[in-house]
Amino acid sequence: MDLAGVAVCVAGAGVTGRSVAAALSDMGARVTVTDADSERLARLDDLDVRLVPGLDAPPEDTRLVVTSPGWRPTAPLLTSAAASGIEVIGDVELAWRIARERPNPPTWLAVTGTNGKTTTVGMVESMLRAAGIDAVACGNVGFAVLDAVLAGHSTLAVELSSFQLHWSSTVAPAASVVLNVAEDHLDWHGGFTEYAEAKGTIHRGSATVVANLNDQWSKTLADAHASDDARRVGFTLDTPRPGQLGVVEDLLVDRAFVADPVHTADELGTLADVRPSGPHNVANALAAAALVRSIGVSSEAVVEGLRTFRPGAHRSVEIAELDGVRYVDDSKATNPHAAAGSLLAHRSVVWIAGGLLKGASVDELVAAVADRLRGVVLLGADADSFAEALARHAPDVLVRRVGSGDDEPMTAAVKAAREMARPGDAVLLAPAAASLDMFRDYAERGEAFAAAVGELSR
Secondary structure (H helix, E strand, C coil): CCCCCCEEEEECCCHHHHHHHHHHHHCCCEEEEECCCHHHHHCCCCCCCEECCCCCCCCCCCCEEEECCCCCCCCHHHHHHHHCCCEEEEHHHHHHHHHHCCCCCCEEEEEECCCCHHHHHHHHHHHHHHCCCCEEEEECCCCCHHHHHHHCCCEEEEECCHHHHHCCCCCCCCEEEECCCCCCCHHHHCCHHHHHHHHHHHHCCCCEEEEECCCHHHHHHHHHHCCCCCEEEEECCCCCCCCEEEEECCEEEECCCCCCCCCCCEEEEEHHHCCCCCHHHHHHHHHHHHHHHCCCCCHHHHHHHHHHCCCCCCCCEEEEEECCEEEEECCCCCCHHHHHHHHCCCCCEEEEECCECCCCCCHHHHHHHHHHEEEEEECCCCHHHHHHHHHHHCCCCEEEECCCCCCCHHHHHHHHHHHHCCCCCEEEECCCCECCCCCCCHHHHHHHHHHHHHHHHC
């Protein structure tokens, strides 16, 4: 990683691109940054780098390309680099290589999965800090892993997307977990198998491989990618066997990281300590506990970390209760698997759904939650797919579609949901789809929902 004087091309000028370009420039590399968005590119003009919009091939003397995770492998710049024998890596791989050369490299605890990643790394961070460890959640969570490495933190709770894993080749964390795998980002990867395999590479070289025993793909990927000398640990929502973490009545317990797993278990908290509530977040808590226990964190610190953890915005957050109806923002449920976990946490729901499905199907989701639906309000580009699934699996459920002719789609959706709801119901924004057809991101979508609910309360 001696890049002084070396020509490096950075693909993308967003948050990741800025982090990478600044670090490479500080290392003495000759950096060229390219992006199709000239306005975004111009925001990097305070860095000592060359800014070139819309490159389809790396500059002639380039020896390394570092891509932002959203760039598809089929992008002309990346295919041109590969054809020329130029190595293409992502920001996570760059961070790993830089970290390995530090006198005291940080410990990486790595998390991926279709859903629950951000909540899990947040729990990991909270447990580590309760143990007095200098730790930070980073990666796909919003704080670039490269920035975390350069800041000198001793332990990193790293959220890794399938995109980031695709561009990583030597990352080998101390412990790793694939929380779950369901249809998502099929348009980027080209198919479900390719998407799942990208997730599984998180285990490559990992000292402790953690698997969700209630998710078949999580188990399969652990079997396929764990090295022969890796420690194998499972977690389950059922009573755990020796070597596993699980649930006994209302207790979270560990029978993996104890001296006598056959006869003893450590308590890791109660179901009431898990926030947000629901089986999917109990699974996240057990995964987080397995990761931190693998590096020696005490059960007491796990309990304290769980109790003090607070989930991020737009993750099953109750906005208000009006006339006996609860309004819940789970805008982060950007795919069907995530929405299922949220919907199944409520008995009777008016569901606000829709957006960009990214190639995923909603049939299985609708069939699983049909008996909980009081009504459905649809909006967004793929509303037809939702409507067709509802017609097949929940034909008696009232469905209202909010179109572009409405004054403000989210306001209209919330008003329509209020008309359907009865006391005891939840009006739940769990779109099961991405937001980019109508909003900047899932956060703006959630904020629009909260603002619309606020208008109701006024």
